[in-house]
Amino acid sequence: MAEAVLQGALHSAVSSLGITTYDAAPQAPDGGSTASFPYVEVGSIVLADFDTKDRNGFDFVARIHTRSRSSTMKEAKLIQGQIYNLLHNGDLIITGYRLILLRRQTSQVTRDTDGTFHGVCEYRGLIETT
Secondary structure: OHHHHHHHHHHHHHHOOOOOEEOOOOEOOOOOEOOOOOEEEEEEEEEEEOOOOOOOEEEEEEEEEEEEOOOOOHHHHHHHHHHHHHHOOOOOOOOOEEEEEEEEEEEEEEEOOOOOEEEEEEEEEEEEEO
């Protein structure tokens, strides 16, 4: 359950920036994306138990992907900056949980073989049941 509500909370937060946001971008039969660029994917979330004596909780790492067809890395990096301003030390509404901590750990942008740019940021957080 925590995975689903956390995924939804991150998706809602990032969507509020007005950038097309997916859990998984639509794919063409050849494996390419049919999504309109630029876009963001709220990717995998890895959870580990982080229980205390009084509450159940989770330590998590969430990957957020940015995709751009711009001629430079700038667009992907600007989107990453908007997401950073929103999430790093920010707040999330997570049904049934309280956010204790949310910080960006890593950020990178690379060029894919098709010429598009792919950014990946990892956010680490702690949540506990309410």
